[in-house]
Each structure stands twice: as C-alpha cells, then as structure tokens.
Amino acid sequence: MENFTPYSAFAGGILIGIGITLLLLFNGRIAGISGILIGALFPEKGDWMWRFLFLIGMVAGAAIHHYFVPDSFVPRSGYPVALLASGGLLVGFGTRMSGGCTSGHGICGIARNSPRSFVAAFVFIVCGAITVFVVRHIAGVAS
Amino acid sequence: MKRLVIAVIAGFLFGLGLAVSQMINPVKITDFLDVAGNWDPSLALVMGGALAVTLISFRLVLKRSRPVYADRFNLPIRSAIDRKLVGGAALFGIGWGLTGYCPGPATASLSLGLFEPFVMVAAIIAGFVAHRFIFERSQ
Numbered sequence: 227m228e229n230f231t232p233y234s235a236f237a238g239g240i241l242i243g244i245g246i247t248l249l250l251l252f253n254g255r256i257a258g259i260s261g262i263l264i265g266a267l268f269p270e271k272g273d274w275m276w277r278f279l280f281l282i283g284m285v286a287g288a289a290i291h292h293y294f295v296p297d298s299f300v301p302r303s304g305y306p307v308a309l310l311a312s313g314g315l316l317v318g319f320g321t322r323m324s325g326g327c328t329s330g331h332g333i334c335g336i337a338r339n340s341p342r343s344f345v346a347a348f349v350f351i352v353c354g355a356i357t358v359f360v361v362r363h364i365a366g367v368a369s
Numbered sequence: 370m371k372r373l374v375i376a377v378i379a380g381f382l383f384g385l386g387l388a389v390s391q392m393i394n395p396v397k398i399t400d401f402l403d404v405a406g407n408w409d410p411s412l413a414l415v416m417g418g419a420l421a422v423t424l425i426s427f428r429l430v431l432k433r434s435r436p437v438y439a440d441r442f443n444l445p446i447r448s449a450i451d452r453k454l455v456g457g458a459a460l461f462g463i464g465w466g467l468t469g470y471c472p473g474p475a476t477a478s479l480s481l482g483l484f485e486p487f488v489m490v491a492a493i494i495a496g497f498v499a500h501r502f503i504f505e506r507s508q
Contacts, residue, residue, distance in 0.1 A: 355404055
C-alpha cells in the first residue's frame with residue numbers, strides 16, 4: 227500500500243465536495259459530470275451555457291494544478307488503445323443508461339440518501355473490481 | 370450571469386480537487402479497484418472527503434425553499450431500482466475498470482496534453498450517441 231496517498235486524497239475530496247455544494251446552493255443543480263456532459267453535447271434551450279462553463283472550469287482547475295505541480299504523476303504509456311476505446315464506449319453508454327457516474331451517483335446521490343445511487347455505486351465498484359482482476363491478473367495486461 | 374460565474378467556480382474546484390487527489394491518474398483508479406493486487410485505498414478517501422462535505426451541506430442547503438440564484442432545486446426524480454439502473458451501472462463499472470477513467474477525470478485531464486483523455490472522451494461521447502440510438506429513438 228505504498229501508493230496510498232491519504233492526505234491529498236482527502237483534501238481533493240473536500241475541494242470536490244465544496245464545488246458540488248456551491249452548484250446546489252446557488253444554482254440548484256446536481257454536479258453529476260456525465261449528466262452535465264450530455265446536456266452540453268445535446269443541449270436543450272437555455273440550459274447549455276452553465277454546463278459548458280462548468281466543464282471549462284473543470285479543465286482549468288486540473289490545468290492550473292498541472293502548471294504548479296507538473297510532476298504530480300507519471301502518465302501511463304503503452305496501454306492498449308482498444309481497451310481504452312471499448313471501455314470509454316461502455317462508460318458513456320452505461321452512465322447514460324443508469325443516469326449517473328461516480329459524481330452523480332457516487333457522491334451527490336449518496337449525499338441525498340438516494341437508494342438508486344447506493345445500488346448504482348455498489349454495482350459499478352464491484353464490476354470495476356472484477357474487471358481489473360480479469361485485465362490484470364488473468365489477461366496479464368500491465369497498467 | 371451570476372449562475373454562470375458559480376458554474377465556473379464550482380467546475381474549477383471540482384477539477385482542482387480531481388487533480389489534487391490524483392484521480393486524473395488512471396492508475397490510481399485501477400489500483401483502487403485492484404483489491405487482489407497492490408491495493409490503493411485513496412479513492413475511498415476522495416469519496417470520503419467529498420461526502421464529509423456534502424452529507425452535511427446537502428441537508429442544510431435542501432432545507433431552503435429555493436437556491437440562491439434559481440427558482441427551484443433541479444433534483445433527479447427517478448426512484449425505481451430497475452434493470453436499466455443496475456445494467457447501466459454494471460456496464461459503466463466494466464468500462465471504468467478497463468480504462469481507469471470515469472467522465473469527470475477524463476474531461477478534466479484534457480488539458481494535460483496527454484493522448485489517453487482524448488481517446489476516452491471521444492469514446493464516452495460515442496457511448497452517449499449509441500445510447501441515444503438504441504434507447505431514445507421513440508421518445
């Protein structure tokens with residue numbers, strides 16, 4: 227467990243929690259990223275700009291951190307593109323089908339005490355763990 | 370206008386939090402999911418930190434009759450635990466395990482000049498489109 231980074235993880239989680247809180251308190255919106263992305267790509271009238279700006283803010287937040295801490299992690303290289311592309315397809319399809327991802331179900335839904343979100347979070351974590359087991363320990367793909 | 374400023378600030382804090390907690394590193398995600406290997410519990414603490422804030426703040430905020438800059442709270446109305454919820458979450462989990470990216474970190478790391486986030490975001494969008502074709506045609 228030498229890769230465990232408890233302090234930065236908890237601090238980052240608090241920042242995420244504050245961002246989510248601001249969006250709900252001031253705008254009455256749930257910060258579920260898959261939902262915000264969908265609404266930004268397939269816009270309904272008058273409901274586009276805030277989504278676009280939220281995503282811009284998100285990209286900027288990661289960019290500024292990268293500017294001040296350029297070596298925060300070593301980027302993965304050589305990971306099979308076929309796995310990335312097929313996995314990305316499943317992430318898009320699955321989050322649309324279940325109505326949320328890690329943020330919408332995993333944080334906002336649990337904070338609202340939504341049984342749907344508890345079930346979704348349990349299912350995606352278990353399926354993710356099984357998938358990593360198969361990819362790493364059975365298929366032997368390094369990452 | 371005020372709402373747009375809030376959206377940028379909220380997004381910024383979210384993206385900064387993802388970077389500070391290293392959730393934009395896909396290996397941090399797959400290491401968390403790898404309970405049989407070199408397990409890294411960091412992701413649980415990211416969720417813990419976010420929930421430490423939101424479990425309290427949501428309770429207080431939702432006691433208000435309305436948000437500060439909007440007429441009403443726009444909350445999910447679906448409550449059914451059905452096949453679509455479980456099936457969708459399962460597919461998402463498989464994709465998450467295959468890649469180490471979920472939609473937030475994939476989008477936030479578009480600014481880092483890496484190859485993977487672009488493939489990931491393009492594939493996620495393709496997944497949204499596929500879902501539209503299969504499930505939303507008749508609506």
